[in-house]
Amino acid sequence: MDAIIVNDLRKYFRKIRAVDGISFTVKEGEIFGLIGPNGAGKTTTLRIIATLLKPTSGEVKVFGHDVVDEAKIVRKLISYLPEEAGAYPQLKGIEYLRFMANFVASSEDEVEEMVEFGSEISGLGDRLNDKVKTYSKGMKRRLLVARTLMVNPKVAIMDEPTSGLDILHSFHIRNMLKDFAKKYKTTIIVSSHNMLEIEYICDRVAIIHKGKIVAEGAPSDLKRELEASNLEEVFMRKVMAYE
Ligand code: ATP
Secondary structure, eight states: OEEEEEEEEEEEETTEEEEEEEEEEEETTOEEEEEOSTTSSHHHHHHHHTTSSOOSEEEEEETTEETTTTHHHHHHHEEEEOTTOOOOTTSBHHHHHHHHHHHHOSSHHHHHHHHHHHHHHHTOGGGGGSBGGGSOHHHHHHHHHHHHHTTOOSEEEEESTTTTOOHHHHHHHHHHHHHHHHHHOOEEEEEOSOHHHHHHHOSEEEEEETTEEEEEEOHHHHHHHHTOSSHHHHHHHHHHHTO
16 A cells, blocks of 8 residues: 655745655555755655645645645654754653653553653663753654654654764664564655665665655665665766756
8 A cells, every 4th residue: 555645746935946846655664765965855845744844736645645635634644753853851751752642642551551662662771761951962863763653653754863873873773763664564754864774774765856856766776777886876876967
């Protein structure tokens, strides 16, 4: 089944064509990567799928539901991690998870289940009892990724989940996403500047440049097609061809 369908999507901010007619489909249980240079239109696309931004034209459906006309239904299916999300510094990690779970859970038991699940996903152990303001950047991001996944969404939308993190924290988050998608058949759409990461976790990718898709497919197929040794090479060649 198709989890996300994006059809001829456009988003213009006055004269800026942030997204300029892109189409792609993400199947249920797939991890789909959006890669592209700064300003390519990745965040704009993710924010439209997350119902936070209205398209100028075109159509986006999440499990058959339109992100504009049926935004309320779509919000129940998705969980979104923004690129620059923050957690409340004065709360302990565990309190933050509980605070966020309260928005979505329908009973106290469900809140506790989510918090337990989130704690496990975060891998932060005893540090969850410390205030968020004492966390490193990597620990904060792990907490936020756990918050995004603990609600067990049908679709997780992750904008640069490992941005600015060291190898160890990135490694943890990458594996967390991969294991999670496999275990719960969660559909994940993720943006990143890290080509190795995208190659490692994604089933398929779309390379976006200046609001348009310039290549799409499984990393292995794209590499074979271009006789490239890694995704970075594919990326460079595709993007340079459109300069
Ligand atoms: P990055 O990798 O740097 O995060 P991106 O691919 O996520 O980039 P977007 O944030 O989607 O890119 O931005 C695409 C274009 O749209 C950019 O030119 C940006 O300046 C513009 N843009 C994004 N949001 C707005 C806004 N609210 N108002 C005006 N222009 C915007």
